[in-house]
Amino acid sequence: xxxxxxxxxxxxxxxxxxxxxxxxxxxxDVAVWRKILPSCSNVLHVITMGVCVWGFIRLLKRxxxxxxxxxNISLTGVLLALGCSVLFYIVLDKGLDxxxxxxxxGSEQDYQETVKRFAQFPVTGILQVCILAxxxxxxxxxxxxxxxLEHTYGAVAALLVSSFLFAxxxxxxxxxxxxxxxxxxxxxxxxxxxxxxxxxxxxxGYNLISYLAVIERYxxxxx
Numbered sequence: 001x002x003x004x005x006x007x008x009x010x011x012x013x014x015x016x017x018x019x020x021x022x023x024x025x026x027x028x029d030v031a032v033w034r035k036i037l038p039s040c041s042n043v044l045h046v047i048t049m050g051v052c053v054w055g056f057i058r059l060l061k062r063x064x065x066x067x068x069x070x071x072n073i074s075l076t077g078v079l080l081a082l083g084c085s086v087l088f089y090i091v092l093d094k095g096l097d098x099x100x101x102x103x104x105x106g107s108e109q110d111y112q113e114t115v116k117r118f119a120q121f122p123v124t125g126i127l128q129v130c131i132l133a134x135x136x137x138x139x140x141x142x143x144x145x146x147x148x149l150e151h152t153y154g155a156v157a158a159l160l161v162s163s164f165l166f167a168x169x170x171x172x173x174x175x176x177x178x179x180x181x182x183x184x185x186x187x188x189x190x191x192x193x194x195x196x197x198x199x200x201x202x203x204x205g206y207n208l209i210s211y212l213a214v215i216e217r218y219x220x221x222x223x
Contacts, residue, residue: 004064006148008161014060015165018140021056022169025049042121046128053136065144077193078201084189085205092178093210100174107172115214122215129211134203141166141183142190142199150191159187182206 006014025048033041033048118125141162149158163183170179186199193199 004148005152006144007152008149011145011149011161011165014140014144015169018056018136019169021052025052042124046124046132049128049132053132056136057139060139060144065148072193072195073197074193074195077195077198080189080193081198081201082205084185084202085209088182088185088202088206089209089213092181093213096178096181097174100177104173107174118211119215125215126208126211130204130208134207135200137166137169138186138196138199138203141169142186143196146187146190155191159184159191162187 025045028048029041029045033044037044118129145165146158146162149161152158153161163180166183166186167176167180170176182203186202189202190196190199
C-alpha cells in the first residue's frame, strides 16, 4: 500500500470512522441481537462484524488504498511474524498486563466480563478476535495509517502516531497500554518487511495464543 501519503488529520478521520463502525456492530450485538435472538446472538454478531469489516475495506479500496496483501512475503518475514506472536504473549500477557490489571482494576473487571463471553462461544469468538479484528486493524493501522504517514512524515513520526491511534481503538486502560507496545512492534515489523500479511500473521497469532489460554483457563474453572 505504498506510493501515497496522508496527513495526520486524514489518518485520525479513518481511525474515527473505523471506531464508529466498531461501536455500531457492538451496539447491535448488545442492544438488538442479545435481546431479540439471544440463542444465536453470537453468530449474528460475527456476521454483522464480518459485513462491516468487508464494507470498510471496500471503502478503503475505493478511496485509493490498495491493499497488496500478498506482496513482499518471505520466509524470514513469516518467521519474524510468528516470533512476534510468541513475544507478545510472553511480554504482554505474562509481563505487562498483570501490572496494568493492578493499576486499573475497574478496566480489568470490564475486560474479564468480555473474556467470559468469548469463552462461552469459542468458535465465533475465534472468528471475531483472531481473524476479523486483526485483519481489519492491520489493513487500517499498518497499511493505511503507518504506510501513509511514513510517506508524508517519515518512519519515526508515523510509527509513534499509528501506535497511539492503534492503542485508542482498545476500549479500556489494560488493553490500551498493551496495545501501544503491540502497535510499536507491529509497526517495526511492517517497516522491516513492508508486508501487511506478515503483520496480520503476527497479530492473528498473538490473539489466537491469548484466546486459547483464556478458553483453557475459564474452561478449567467451569465458566
